[in-house]
Amino acid sequence: KAGVTQTPRYLIKTRGQQVTLSCSPISGHRSVSWYQQTPGQGLQFLFEYFSETQRNKGNFPGRFSGRQFSNSRSEMNVSTLELGDSALYLCASSLSGASTDTQYFGPGTRLTVL
């Protein structure tokens, strides 16, 4: 099976712009979770989608949003970008997001905000 894929792999934006990142899960996986990885804060949970519904959300401002499509592909959007949003954004897919489901990570999108 093909692994989790993310596009684009690299993005450079300026403050105030918005950005959309895409994640395609492993075939058959219906849960997609998003994480932000920075040197200072480590890996932090953003949100999780299952069957096109957000089931869980981390402690991020409303500028961070996401959605999931009927084919389980997911997008996240960050509006009004700030310098502090520069990070590696990782998505992870699992079968159902249940407590003991393994999460498989994509390669990430490296976002740089200038």
Next chain:
Amino acid sequence: GENVEQHPSTLSVQEGDSAVIKCTYSDSASNYFPWYKQELGKRPQLIIDIRSNVGEKKDQRIAVTLNKTAKHFSLHITETQPEDSAVYFCAAKQSAGGTSYGKLTFGQGTILTVHP
């Protein structure tokens, strides 16, 4: 919410030695504990996981132990090799229901360096 503490933050060993990384968690409802290895510029890769109904799990040179009473779990790597050099993350996940779906809470990571 859940909080995961990971120690040490850096670990340097000689090839062939053992390496141990320890994590503690705060929420007794957590029941799934994966360990991920992340090489520079690459995605986190699951190397081993353990569920709360098991005390120990082993896969070749890698083992994980879980002490539910003390709320801590550890990664043990034996006969380390230079290719084991990477950042290792522990994580915890609560049992399903309510707001726990899909959320892994990660430790801060351990940079492991194995010297040839």
